[in-house]
Amino acid sequence: MKKVLYIIIVLFAIFAVSCNSNQVPVSPVSGEVIYNGKPVENALISFVPQSSNGRGASAQTESNGSFVILTQGATKNGAMTGKYKVLVSKLVEIDGNGNEVKRKFIEKIDHANPNSQQEQMYPQKNLLPEKYAKEETTELIVNVEKKNNHFKLELKD
Amino acid sequence: MVVIAIIGILIALLLPAVQAAREAARRMTCSNNLRQYGIAAHTHHDAYQKLPTLEEKMGNDSIGYTSVGWIMSLLPFMEQQGITAMIESGGTAASMNGTTNYTPKRPADTWVNNYRPWRMNFAIRHCPSEINSNQPVLDFFPGTSNYVGNIGDCSSNWATMNTNRLRGIFMRGNNRTFETIGDGTSNTALFSERAVAIPVTGEQTRNAKYALAYCSTTGNGSPDWIMSAIDPANRNQIKSTGGWNGWAWNGRRWCCYQLCYSSFHTVMSPNTVSAILWGSSISNSPVLTVSSYHSGGVNLALADGSVRFINNSINTGTTSVSAWHTADPARGVYGASPYGVWGAIGTIDSGEPKGLD
Numbered sequence: 041m042k043k044v045l046y047i048i049i050v051l052f053a054i055f056a057v058s059c060n061s062n063q064v065p066v067s068p069v070s071g072e073v074i075y076n077g078k079p080v081e082n083a084l085i086s087f088v089p090q091s092s093n094g095r096g097a098s099a100q101t102e103s104n105g106s107f108v109i110l111t112q113g114a115t116k117n118g119a120m121t122g123k124y125k126v127l128v129s130k131l132v133e134i135d136g137n138g139n140e141v142k143r144k145f146i147e148k149i150d151h152a153n154p155n156s157q158q159e160q161m162y163p164q165k166n167l168l169p170e171k172y173a174k175e176e177t178t179e180l181i182v183n184v185e186k187k188n189n190h191f192k193l194e195l196k197d
Numbered sequence: 198m199v200v201i202a203i204i205g206i207l208i209a210l211l212l213p214a215v216q217a218a219r220e221a222a223r224r225m226t227c228s229n230n231l232r233q234y235g236i237a238a239h240t241h242h243d244a245y246q247k248l249p250t251l252e253e254k255m256g257n258d259s260i261g262y263t264s265v266g267w268i269m270s271l272l273p274f275m276e277q278q279g280i281t282a283m284i285e286s287g288g289t290a291a292s293m294n295g296t297t298n299y300t301p302k303r304p305a306d307t308w309v310n311n312y313r314p315w316r317m318n319f320a321i322r323h324c325p326s327e328i329n330s331n332q333p334v335l336d337f338f339p340g341t342s343n344y345v346g347n348i349g350d351c352s353s354n355w356a357t358m359n360t361n362r363l364r365g366i367f368m369r370g371n372n373r374t375f376e377t378i379g380d381g382t383s384n385t386a387l388f389s390e391r392a393v394a395i396p397v398t399g400e401q402t403r404n405a406k407y408a409l410a411y412c413s414t415t416g417n418g419s420p421d422w423i424m425s426a427i428d429p430a431n432r433n434q435i436k437s438t439g440g441w442n443g444w445a446w447n448g449r450r451w452c453c454y455q456l457c458y459s460s461f462h463t464v465m466s467p468n469t470v471s472a473i474l475w476g477s478s479i480s481n482s483p484v485l486t487v488s489s490y491h492s493g494g495v496n497l498a499l500a501d502g503s504v505r506f507i508n509n510s511i512n513t514g515t516t517s518v519s520a521w522h523t524a525d526p527a528r529g530v531y532g533a534s535p536y537g538v539w540g541a542i543g544t545i546d547s548g549e550p551k552g553l554d
Contacts, residue, residue, distance in 0.1 A: 064510045082414055082439050086421040086517040096516030098421030099429070100439045108429035112420065112466040113510040117429045127517060131415045143413040143440075147399055151308050151337040164415060175517070 064095060066118030069109035069184055071191035072101070073128055075168060079105025080130060083168065085193070087124040087182070088175050094122050119184045126180035128193060129173040133162035169197055217492075223325040224491045227343075227390065228504045230321040234344055234388045235502035237274035244274075247372035251348065251363070252454035255284065256303035263304045265452050266459040267346050267367055275321065283314045307453035308337040315339035315452050322451055326490040329393045329407075335449070341393045342451030345485070347386040348460040350540040351528060352418065352482035352520045362522035364530060364544045366500060367460055375500065379546030382500035384553075386542050389461055389487045389497040389507070391471075396445035403435045406488045408443030409457055410435045410472040418521035420465050420513065420536070423472040423484055435470065447471065447485070461485045463543025464520045464536055466513045467495040484520050499542075505553055512537035 069087075073080045080101055087097040087109060097119035099107035109119050133141040141162050171177040172195055182191050242248055249270035256262035272281050283291050287301035293311045305312035316334070322342040323330040330341055349365030366373055366387055378385050394407040402408045410426040428436035435443045450458040457471070465471070465486040473483040487507070489495040494508045514537025519525055525535075533547050534540030542553065 084416065084422050084425060086419070088515075088517050095513075096421055098419075098424045098516065100422075100425035100436075102438055110424050110427055110429060110432075112424055112469050112513055112516065113508075115509075117432070129417070131417055133415050146411075147401075149400075152306065164417075 064111055064114040065120060066097075066111050066114040066116055067121055067184055067186050067189060068116075068118045069097070069189040069191070071107055071109075071189075071193060072105040073107065073193045073195065074105060075195040076197065079103075080128075080168065080195075081105065083128055083130040085109070086127040087119050087184075088127060089120070090123040090125060094124070095120050097124070119189075121184050121186050123181065123183050125175050125178050126182055126191075126193060127173055127175065127178055128168055128180065128195060130167045131164045132167060134165045135162055168195060220326065220492060224496065224506070227324040227326060227489070227491070228496045228506075230324065231344065231388055231390070231496050231498040231504045232502065233275055233321050234271065235498040235500075235504070237271040238387060238500075239502055240274040241271055242375060247374050248366060250369060250372050251346065251367040251456075251459060252369045260300055260303045263306060264454050265304060265307060266454045268342070268344075268459070269304075269452060277319055280314045280317050280319075283317075304452075307450055307455075307458075308339070310334055310336065310339045312339070323393075324390050324489060324491075324496075327393060328490060329395050332393070332395060335396070338446075338449035340451045341448050342458075343390045343393060343448060343489075344388055345391050345448075345461040345487070346388055346459060347543055348456070348462060348485075349545070350463050350520065350534045350536050350543045351522050351525075352462060352464070352484045353456075353522050354481050362530070364528075364534075364547070365460075365463070366545060369454075373545065377545060378500055380541070380544065380548070383503065384542055385500045385545050386463060387498045387500040387502075390489050390495050391448055391461060391485070392488045392490065393448035394445040400445050401443060402445040403437070403443050405433055405435055405443075405470040406468060407445070407447050408435055408470065409446055409483060409485075410441055410443045410470050412440050412472070412474055413442070414440035416472075416474055418474070418482065418484070418519035418524055420484075420516040420518075420520065423465055423470060423486075423520075424516070426470055426472050444473075456483055457485060461487050462520065463534075463539045464513075466511055466539060467507055467509050469509075482521050507539075507553075511539045513539045 081103045083101045085099045097109045097111040099109045101107045249267040252264050253270045254262040284304045287299040291299045291313050324343040346367040347365040348363050351362045392407040416422040426441050428434045446457045468488045471486045487495045497507045498504050515535040518535040
């Protein structure tokens with residue numbers, strides 16, 4: 041009887057191993073963005089890999105400045121291990137008076153005349169220091185390790 | 198008793214294998230469908246010495262033209278002459294209500310539900326793994342389809358479909374020929390698949406596999422920004438914070454030329470999400486992502502007619518670079534793609550004879 045049980049256990053082990061497919065290995069990465077002591081909402085965070093086999097990862101911050109990083113092609117949240125430069129920006133559109141343009145929620149569009157739905161074009165403006173938006177100038181460098189990573193990104197003027 | 202238990206365990210082990218075999222069969226049928234599209238494109242090229250454009254025109258100078266999708270020019274080459282013939286003859290026979298009299302030769306607009314040719318169905322329009330192919334017809338959405346054409350790695354304006362930055366096979370106004378595919382037909386994508394969208398309320402859905410996510414704040418058009426539309430707490434959904442929402446348009450109008458019905462970009466890796474910054478004309482550019490219900494990827498037909506399976510984990514290169522045509526002018530028409538292997542197989546002639554292997 042025991043023999044049968046062993047065979048079943050071995051079969052199950054083979055089955056479990058064979059389920060492992062082609063995936064991007066990631067470690068969990070979370071954190072928050074602070075600018076001049078205040079949390080930043082709706083900022084875009086890009087993790088730019090510094091090794092050739094790395095993969096870019098990204099997130100958008102919540103109202104309390106927190107974020108959870110995602111990588112394309114991975115089946116779990118997180119980023120691959122390795123060194124990254126971190127880009128942080130918060131783009132808004134600015135009208136002629138320098139006010140932020142808020143787009144309205146669009147319930148339904150006029151399908152017969154899609155061109156009529158286009159709104160005016162406004163220039164974009166980054167509300168965070170520009171140095172954090174470029175790989176060459178950002179001072180934010182993180183190292184993602186094989187554990188639960190948490191990064192507090194503090195931006196200064 | 199023990200014997201029954203053992204048999205029970207063995208069956209439990211076998212069942213997932215049976216399910217996997219069933220899905221493998223569906224994936225092969227889907228792959229055959231894509232091969233049919235590839236062969237139809239080649240036959241079209243044999244007949245006319247060119248591939249169809251993204252926006253084909255049906256009609257003539259005296260009655261005017263209606264814009265339709267590339268698929269309408271391939272119908273005669275995939276045994277669907279019946280639909281073309283119905284458009285040719287027009288009249289009340291081409292209406293669903295039996296009373297509207299349609300002009301012969303010139304089809305109705307692609308969103309007209311009363312036009313019978315748009316309501317016709319045929320098998321190879323749907324991937325057998327698609328779970329939403331038999332949905333009720335909605336206003337402005339006469340019929341669904343899974344298969345879409347390659348428009349490269351650069352996103353253009355929704356309405357004007359700025360032609361000079363469509364770096365894939367399908368362009369507006371200009372026909373590609375196989376000679377123009379400098380990277381080689383075996384290294385360039387032709388058709389792939391995308392899941393059909395189902396609205397939850399109105400025309401909205403938050404399902405990441407088939408929604409066209411749109412942001413009411415703003416963004417930079419990069420894959421990183423598009424990826425940030427996904428809810429980390431539920432990766433199948435578009436998140437409800439950050440001004441994100443989703444349209445349920447993808448795949449719902451099989452005959453149409455507009456981007457979200459007819460085409461895909463090689464920007465985001467398969468089964469992530471499609472996105473647009475709706476509103477201002479310059480950034481009104483969708484990035485359309487392939488998706489399917491196959492396990493771990495999508496099928497894709499290359500321009501040489503062969504069909505390959507693309508893993509979700511395909512290399513997508515530098516994801517912080519914007520896909521909007523205005524944002525990266527250096528890429529031009531023939532510049533290298535920043536989006537790795539995936540971007541390279543989307544562009545037709547960027548000096549990247551990179552294959553999938």
